[in-house]
Amino acid sequence: MNITDTRQEMALLNDVAPLEGHRYAACLHTYEAASNQRELIVGWLTDSVIPQLSTDNASFLSVGCGAGELDIEILAAGKEHTSTISYVGLEPDSQQCEKFISRMELAGDQNVRVEAHNTNFEKFIEQRRFDLVLMVHSLYYMDDPAQAIENALNLVNESGRLVILIASNDTLNELSSSFWEMENGASTWFSEDLSKHLEERSIPFERKRIGARLDITSCCEPQSEQGVRIADFIAQVPTAELPPRLRRMIFSYLEATSNLDGGMRWLPHNVDAFTI
Known part of the structure; x- marks a missing residue:
């Protein structure tokens, strides 16, 4: 077969x-x-990404956060490194968004501020810039992946990072x-497409294969x-x-x-x- x-x-x-x-x-x-896979993603973020953030305060934006099963583990790892955290989640499904905010608020404390926005990323308008913008298995669902990447990069502050996790x-x-x-009448993007796009745009990036x-x-x-x-x-x-x-x-x-x-x-x- x-x-x-x-x-x-x-x-x-x-x-x-x-x-x-x-x-x-x-x-x-x-x-x-x-x-x-999830535990390996959390391990990689904990070892390679979160240590690059400030130990005083850090801001996170999670695009397509779902019900927050992964984000709650990222938040826990972030709290071990950073004193004050702002964590914002975007999720188009209203029920999943409600679960995200409930789960994350229960895991927080006075040094953690959590927000959730029930919206598509394409409709998200935000003046703030973030230390870490996360797109974990969410790029597939974007109508225009190239534009989504540009929008995400515009939400990263000068010393921040955009981290995209995507399958091949x-x-x-x-x-x-x-x-x-x-x-949809068109194919979606996978890691090969993302790599090609970034290279064509001369956008520097690092790529790490996480085997699961x-x-x-x-x-x-x-x-x-x-x-x-x-x-x-x-x-x-x-x-x-x-x-x-x-x-x-x-x-x-x-x-x-x-x-x-x-x-x-x-x-x-x-x-x-x-x-x-």
Whole structure:
């Protein structure tokens, strides 16, 4: 089973519903729980990025913060280094935004100020500039990635940094990129596209590959709701709404491209960290 066969079957579809709302949030939670990527991202930020911030005060802007599962860990690492922190999150989903502010406020203290804005990044207008602007797996969802990067750079102060974490278009992401192209009529950006854009614009950057694994064992277990949620997030579509043949092809593709380690099937879940 290869991606070409799956794309040929996809071409027979008239329409496909994107993964969104409650289903998106539930699938994201299950997907991230099956991967060690988040802890590796936090470790890299703690070791390589946060030590570059001031020990007196620091300001963070998290673009596409979701419910704050990652941000709360970044905040904890920041509090170990910096006395006073301002942490601002942007999230277009209202329920996720509410969860972000609740979670972050509970983790804060008198030296932490937290804000949340329920808006798309494209509509965000802000006069402040930040020490650290974070875009963690959010660039894929921007209508105009090049403009989003320019906007993000304009929000970084003179001594600050823009950090973008984005996947490469490898085996794990071939399904999502295929469905994205079908839904939107255009492909989304991955790390290769970001690297090319920055080089063409002569914008200096550092790139670090963070190697991680995604456990997809449950995707190979019939009737596993966990496996369905992981597959849904990988493909970025509710697979139960797809024709049965295409749905079977997706699960067969995941199994065929996975690695077997004892009783666990896994796919590389790498992410590239760009520091600008």
